[in-house]
Amino acid sequence: MGFLLRLLFIIVGAYAIYKNRYKVLNYILGISSIRKFVVAFGMDLPFVRDRFLQTVFRG
Incomplete structure (x- = not known):
């Protein structure tokens, strides 16, 4: 029973x-x-870094 309750809390927390x-x-x-x-x-x-620099210095 404790395992199911713990699992339920984890699922509800992850959803939140x-x-x-x-x-x-x-x-x-x-x-x-x-x-x-x-x-x-x-x-x-x-x-x-490469993707960021391409976006910043696109010209």
Whole structure:
């Protein structure tokens, strides 16, 4: 019974996060230290960096 209850809570929690994913993402990225980490991590990935630079310097 405990397993089913735990599974139900996980499913309901995942659904709630999915339903409000943009609000959750805005809240998380609103924290400056996390935002700096995400941007630095993203710019370390070559395919992300190349795509970003192509978009910025398109001309």
